[in-house]
Amino acid sequence: MSQHRPPNIGGGKISRRDFLKLLAAAGTVMTFTPFVDWGKFLPNPQEAAGQRAKVELPDGSQANVKTFKVNHAEAVIYPKSNDQVLNAESFRTWQFIRLPAELGGDKSDASAFRMYSMVCLHLWCLWKYWPEDGRKRGECPCHGSMYDPMTGMAFAGPASLQAPPSNVLPRLDLEIDDKGDIWIKPPNWSPSANGVVGYGRYLT
């Protein structure tokens, strides 16, 4: 291999024409950048649900205001797919809670219900709601983080020590139709809206 002289790197000047060319090229790229649908391929936020989905209880039925007990919780898969492996995914498990009566759980509108991601914000174990008297809160089996069913905010344990938004559980918005069936509204996976599973949500 022949030994080439290295290019002269000491202070060359760019001509005005070259500079303008560079500017034009950069400008063209910048102009069209926003029109490229960046990253649609790589990031995979849960399949964007354009329409509302059923709250499908483990027995296969849709949750209904009239039948779902007060101070009770079920694990619900959302978004549900036909793939058993995907349905086993922690990130798709949600805790569907009807609040206890003292927190307004006996009302028959959507405010009586809560739906939080079951993935603990600390280290991604699965917490669940404990309806017993004196507990009535979400508890994580791993490091003892506790969640307030009213807001989804961690009030004890390691998750509560994390800076916002990592101390409030992601939450799905619910609505109830005329028959009393409960539906999940299309979510917006952003920390300032429904939150990011495993990361958290800003309490608004």
Place this chain on the structure above:
Amino acid sequence: MGATLHNRDNSLVRLFKWIYAGLDRTIFMGLKFTFPSKFVSPLGFLGMLTFVVFIILGITGALLMLWYEPILTRAWDSVHKINDTIPYGFHIRNIHYHASNAMVMLAILHMYYQFFSGRYKIRNEILWVSGIIIGVLTILEAFTGYDIIFSERAELAISIAASLTNSIPIVGPDMMHAFFGNGFHDFVLRFYAFHVFLLPIALLGLMVIHFPRFLVFDVPMVMAVTGAIMLTGGVFPIDMGLKFDPNVPPGITVPEWYLTGLYSFLRSGYDKFTTGVAWPGLFILTLLIMPFIDRYKKFSWKDRPIIAALGITSIAQIMVTTYWGFYIDPDRTKSLLERLVIDPIFLYTVMALLVPLSFGFTYLMIKLAKNAEERSKTQKKPAEKSPIQLPEKWLLIIFVCLIGFQVYLNIATYYALLSGMKNFSLFLVGIIMLVFAGMFHLYRQGKSLPKSNVEVVSSKRPSYGLSSFGNKILGKDTSKKPLPVDTSTGTTSTVSSLPGGDLDKKTQEEEPVAAESPEIKTPSKSSTSTTSSTPSKSSTSTTSSTS
């Protein structure tokens, strides 16, 4: 470059020679491979060793790929199957695991050697910067590797990594979605893609940039490293870990040793972005710009006290934080959290105190050593060529240490045997390779000894090596001090071409370059002059200083 064909060669030899001659047209002839005919300090070719381990990882990894399934519910089970059912799966997995550790270790050593020897200057900046990027990617590669086992520890590492990525302002959540996908299923598949393809291909691409044109392939040392990996795999087999179950409280786990430093910061419970992203980012950035801050015109660490002190400080920090990351309060009566959390005030106070202490102390020591050297120089001129002579005391200490290590290894082997030692064959292969390495070395050593007193001159091949490699670092100055390096032969002076050794020659040859940058020329000139007396016949000469 071409090999000459002799009529007496058999056809096979002729074929090989023909192929070798044909290689002249390939990129490989741009590289100069040296197979040292003498013992060479492995410090100079740690990069090559790292690459060899990378190749081992590639081969074993490819074999593991035949059985591993990157599916959420099956990842751990498939590794379990490799471990317990597939013939030789256990061995392959162990080699893969221990080689990954060896690669990270060798890469770090390589970096520090280049750092202290000042090799990153004189147009080696690109090599250095690409090397740092390769180092970061290597750690990411190792990290993604132990994550896709999807054991309990892997899951903890994943969730920590995800929360760190998320904590980056503005782009964090998007990056997290890009790298981790959404949930464990995407995550396993994505990290698998990163681990087996994206990161290795990036590493290979960067290696093309990173390879200097002068390479040393020391067969015994390569054998010894490979053998050591196998031996470690035999004696300390890696376990499976528990399968991750989101409903079961995980036990206390610590990450791999190259990440415990970071882990200790995270355990202080301080803001995630600062501790987990900003600190290591700052560390990496400092390393990246190192050749540009280092304005010293000399190479030896002794002539660059501030930079050397900076390096020592970073090593001290790494060691302390690594240990701290591993340390977990053994008091089981305390709560898990209490045992895990490190008091941030304590940690940061120690860190803050350690920086000026280690920096100042190192700086002081170097200055003192320099002064002493200056004084001794004025008194008497030291002999130009003196092999390193270790005092008997030091030899004895080294000997005792080696025996201690041997005893430790024996005990470990005994325990491994008691517990079944499934990979006994791996252990044996390791031993064989190590023995081969030793034998090769002895053979080479014997071959290089003069057969008679008649000087044999055989300078057909050009000697493209200068001898200054060893001297520049271990130097004639250091040779006065007892250094546990290269004691066996005392041939630091006679070394074939090495990345650094050729620098002197290059700058000498390229007069225009040197003329353009006189500040570069000076140090290399001076270092050449200090070593000019040493024989540069290197690989070809049969008469050498070891007679």
